[in-house]
Amino acid sequence: MLLKKLDAPVLDGRLVRLEPLERRHAVDLAIAAEENRDAYRFTWVPRSEEVDDYLDQQFARVEAGVLKPYAQILKTTGKAVGVTAFWDPRPWPGRDELCAVEVGFTWLGASAHGTGVNTEAKFLLFRHAFERWGAIRVDLKTDARNARSRAAIEGVGASFEGVLRCWSRSWAPGEEGRLRDSALYSIIASEWPRCRALLEARLSGVYSGLV
DSSP states (O other), rough: OOGGGOOOOOOSSSSEEEEEOOGGHHHHHHHHHHHHHGTTTSSSSOOOHHHHHHHHHHHHHHHHSSEEEEEETTTTTTTTEEEEEEEEEOOOSSSEEEEEEEEEEEEEGGTTTTHHHHHHHHHHHIIIIIIIISSSSEEEEETTOOHHHHHHHHHHTTEEEEEEEEEOOOSSSTTTEEEEEEEEEEEEEGGGGHHHHHHHHHHHHHTTTTO
């Protein structure tokens, strides 16, 4: 229930605005999810007709206090182009205070790939976790076979820690009921200043190209 006690306001950047996920985002997400399914081989992305059920499952996790999901809103259009979330909070031993949290359940429509949206969204989430919540650690995980996702995670400054074998459900087509190997990455509080500088430098280059 720890995440229920933590604030998760709108997080606003120049490219993307992260808004707490709501039903009103369903239509945009259904469109974004169908742009190009080839990029989602290892990621849980609903088909357009599955979005309502997808939201039901995410809101159930919210009620359980283990997830704070966001819609990723493209600033130039005002449309939701994907989702992301804080989840799996771990408190300090014997204390109801946050020690670590994961950033996950992330996907973007194909048109938002390579635009800087993912980089800025991660920056906003990391900054909130470390500077507002005082987290000591932020985790990121992906299917060990997902080269695109692993490159993106490494590109935002996270450190690879290893592969957790048969760790969680596989989302790959044809692998229903099977477990995947998960590649585990992290950023810890002492690394955040370096990581923040890296992200700010990358985003500066993106911003300079904006008209």
